[in-house]
Amino acid sequence: TSTITGESASTTAEINTPVYRGFTVLSGEGAMIVTAVGQATEMGKIRDALATAPEPTPLQERLSELADRIGLGGTIAAAAIFLALFMRSVVLGGIDLISPECLQSVLNAFIVSVTIVVVAVPEGLPLAVTLSLALNMRRMAKDNILVRTLAASETLGSVTIIASDKTGTLTLNRMRVSSLWTVEGGEEPAVGKCLRGPDDQLFQYLMAANSTAHLEEKGGGRFDYIGNPTEGSLLFHLHDCGHDYITIRDSVTVLGRRSFSSARKMMSTQVAWDDQRSVLLVKGAPERILERCVDCASALGVSPSSLGVSPSSLGATRIPLAQTRGELDRILNQAASRGERVLALAYRFLPLDTRDYEEDQLTLWGLAIIKDPVRHEVADSIVQCRAAGIRVLMVTGDNPLTARAIAEELGLMDGGGEVWDGMQFEGMSDDEIKSRLPDLRILARSRPNDKFRLVSLLKEINEVVAVTGDGTNDAPALKKADVGVAMGICGTEVSKEASDVVLLDDNFTSIVKGVLWGRSLHANIQKFLQFQLTVNVAALSVAFVGALLGGRSPLTAVQLLWVNLIMDTLAAIGLGLEPPEDTLLKKKPRARKAPLITSSMWFMILGMGAYTFITLMILFRWNFLGEGSRHSAEHLSVIFTTFVFLQVFNELNARSLSGHESAFHSLHRSRGFLLILGLICVVQVMLTQFGGRLFQTTPLSLATWARVLAFSSTALLMGVLLRFLMRRLGVGAARIEEDTH
Numbered sequence: 190t191s192t193i194t195g196e197s198a199s200t201t202a203e204i205n206t207p208v209y210r211g212f213t214v215l216s217g218e219g220a221m222i223v224t225a226v227g228q229a230t231e232m233g234k235i236r237d238a239l240a241t242a243p244e245p246t247p248l249q250e251r252l253s254e255l256a257d258r259i260g261l262g263g264t265i266a267a268a269a270i271f272l273a274l275f276m277r278s279v280v281l282g283g284i285d286l287i288s289p290e291c292l293q294s295v296l297n298a299f300i301v302s303v304t305i306v307v308v309a310v311p312e313g314l315p316l317a318v319t320l321s322l323a324l325n326m327r328r329m330a331k332d333n334i335l336v337r338t339l340a341a342s343e344t345l346g347s348v349t350i351i352a353s354d355k356t357g358t359l360t361l362n363r364m365r366v367s368s369l370w371t372v373e374g375g376e377e378p379a380v381g382k383c384l385r386g387p388d389d390q391l392f393q394y395l396m397a398a399n400s401t402a403h404l405e406e407k408g409g410g411r412f413d414y415i416g417n418p419t420e421g422s423l424l425f426h427l428h429d430c431g432h433d434y435i436t437i438r439d440s441v442t443v444l445g446r447r448s449f450s451s452a453r454k455m456m457s458t459q460v461a462w463d464d465q466r467s468v469l470l471v472k473g474a475p476e477r478i479l480e481r482c483v484d485c486a487s488a489l490g491v492s493p494s495s496l497g498v499s500p501s502s503l504g505a506t507r508i509p510l511a512q513t514r515g516e517l518d519r520i521l522n523q524a525a526s527r528g529e530r531v532l533a534l535a536y537r538f539l540p541l542d543t544r545d546y547e548e549d550q551l552t553l554w555g556l557a558i559i560k561d562p563v564r565h566e567v568a569d570s571i572v573q574c575r576a577a578g579i580r581v582l583m584v585t586g587d588n589p590l591t592a593r594a595i596a597e598e599l600g601l602m603d604g605g606g607e608v609w610d611g612m613q614f615e616g617m618s619d620d621e622i623k624s625r626l627p628d629l630r631i632l633a634r635s636r637p638n639d640k641f642r643l644v645s646l647l648k649e650i651n652e653v654v655a656v657t658g659d660g661t662n663d664a665p666a667l668k669k670a671d672v673g674v675a676m677g678i679c680g681t682e683v684s685k686e687a688s689d690v691v692l693l694d695d696n697f698t699s700i701v702k703g704v705l706w707g708r709s710l711h712a713n714i715q716k717f718l719q720f721q722l723t724v725n726v727a728a729l730s731v732a733f734v735g736a737l738l739g740g741r742s743p744l745t746a747v748q749l750l751w752v753n754l755i756m757d758t759l760a761a762i763g764l765g766l767e768p769p770e771d772t773l774l775k776k777k778p779r780a781r782k783a784p785l786i787t788s789s790m791w792f793m794i795l796g797m798g799a800y801t802f803i804t805l806m807i808l809f810r811w812n813f814l815g816e817g818s819r820h821s822a823e824h825l826s827v828i829f830t831t832f833v834f835l836q837v838f839n840e841l842n843a844r845s846l847s848g849h850e851s852a853f854h855s856l857h858r859s860r861g862f863l864l865i866l867g868l869i870c871v872v873q874v875m876l877t878q879f880g881g882r883l884f885q886t887t888p889l890s891l892a893t894w895a896r897v898l899a900f901s902s903t904a905l906l907m908g909v910l911l912r913f914l915m916r917r918l919g920v921g922a923a924r925i926e927e928d929t930h
Contacts, residue, residue: 263309346707
């Protein structure tokens with residue numbers, strides 16, 4: 190076995206078989222010639238492949254594009270405002286170009302323009318994204334998902350393909366005896382084959398004495414095998430039946446043993462049975478064992494009392510093998526179609542002093558049908574993936590028959606799909622593979638380079654790929670994938686180092702949870718963008734028009750800094766704490782090139798931005814405090830406070846990204862969001878009442894506060910109206926197919 194191949198099942202080394210670092214020799218002996226060391230070894234090549242530069246994630250690509258556009262727009266707006274203020278003050282005002290007044294006007298225009306740039310560019314966005322990613326990582330760890338790179342938690346939400354290992358991820362990686370076949374009972378579940386009393390002695394010997402594997406307790410009542418996994422499954426069956434295999438082994442006297450080999454495909458052990466006889470215990474591949482059997486035991490076990498001393502007395506417990514051959518062939522074919530492994534168990538009684546025995550003239554005890562059970566929860570997870578628009582591929586080193594049987598049991602085939610093996614995959618051209626990838630469900634007998642090539646071709650057709658792997662050979666594919674997912678329990682250190690995410694429980698279901706968290710993160714970032722850009726549009730409009738009408742902005746630079754740096758940061762944390770909603774798994778994944786800001790978001794941004802601007806302009810031109818206080822410190826404090834509370838109520842609107850969701854949906858689950866919202870309100874009241882000269886505010890009376898809150902709360906009504914208009918006008922509906930796969 191080897192960490193290079195990623196498969197725990199033992200394989201046979203021939204004369205020309207290369208031996209890699211990490212190989213474990215289970216049996217045999219031989220000499221090796223060293224052909225490579227260091228970076229020239231397979232392990233070294235894999236490590237070199239991990240040194241490639243990381244590719245940008247879908248979120249990083251979209252945010253970079255958005256930042257460029259906003260930066261360009263802010264620069265153009267700042268330049269326009271500078272020219273407008275310069276023309277208003279110097280040209281229309283008749284100021285001499287070389288006078289101190291002209292210099293002061295230019296300086297004022299420059300300050301306003303710089304303020305506009307600060308307002309226009311969402312400088313809180315990188316912090317918001319980082320905070321959201323960090324918060325997500327912490328919460329995902331509680332679901333057994335260890336995120337090693339920040340961006341991976343978001344990229345999971347964009348995944349369209351999951352290329353999953355079979356062993357340990359879709360299955361339990363625990364070879365178990367699923368059923369036993371005997372002449373007397375036919376094929377029955379193994380759970381019902383726990384023999385009791387004296388008749389189970391031969392049963393125990395066949396399972397425990399003719400074996401070299403061991404069970405190791407891992408704590409919490411969990412055991413793992415050491416040695417051959419097939420032998421381990423027999424010991425697990427004994428353990429489940431309440432037998433201690435160590436006690437059984439200690440109670441027998443081993444007289445001889447012939448080890449398993451790929452050529453023999455069988456193993457035999459001779460142990461003392463009583464004072465006069467020994468019993469030869471044999472297990473192995475059915476095709477090898479059955480040709481050496483002459484009859485079958487017609488009972489589940491054989492006790493010394495029923496056998497007697499004379500071999501002739503055994504006739505009543507045996508029937509000719511030929512009478513059961515048809516039934517045996519049927520059982521073997523059924524097991525093969527189900528992808529199960531079959532082990533034949535046989536015995537032969539010999540004189541006690543026999544040492545040079547022949548493995549023939551055997552009596553078939555029965556067949557042990559062994560399988561690696563699927564994880565029962567995986568089938569539901571695959572259904573969830575299908576509803577979420579995610580296609581699951583099985584990439585395994587197992588044979589196609591076994592892989593297909595497991596896939597059908599899990600519902601992975603979905604009524605069709607193609608199964609390729611490694612040789613077929615290697616012989617296909619890239620163009621042919623890409624044309625047939627939509628129909629692929631299983632890549633069986635895959636080799637180290639096959640998974641890497643598969644991931645590369647999937648990415649070429651614009652799929653967002655998550656790959657699971659536990660072996661060292663999986664490292665290049667894990668690195669190449671958009672999200673590399675390593676196994677925390679059975680994964681090698683190299684695979685973990687190459688991964689973006691580690692599943693602490695090795696469970697496929699955890700990947701689906703990760704997708705939910707990723708989509709939730711993406712939605713929360715979109716909510717923040719919708720909120721932040723609404724603030725920026727409103728502030729930009731107010732600063733621009735206010736400067737043109739009155740020669741100054743209604744909001745001071747310090748107030749704008751509070752709005753942009755402090756309030757936006759708190760808002761980012763609040764929206765980032767929004768819990769995931771299961772409805773996200775009923776939507777299709779976003780396309781890699783889909784815009785980060787959707788048409789419905791733009792509708793809300795421009796609509797709420799315009800409403801905020803109009804409301805503040807009304808307050809700016811019409812002062813409910815009275816004409817005598819127009820443009821006074823109290824008047825400007827009212828404008829500043831109203832602007833902030835408009836955004837507080839608008840943050841509730843930002844929770845809805847479409848016209849079909851209320852601003853209050855699942856609000857009771859968003860305790861962190863409500864806490865942050867309350868904190869913003871408290872801080873704003875403190876700044877208004879006690880900000881003084883720093884924030885250029887003055888305390889407001891209770892009556893004024895009531896009017897401010899009344900004006901501000903209309904943002905909720907405006908949000909309801911905008912969502913109604915979105916539904917009636919179909920805003921965003923036309924882009925669903927364009928923005929998703």
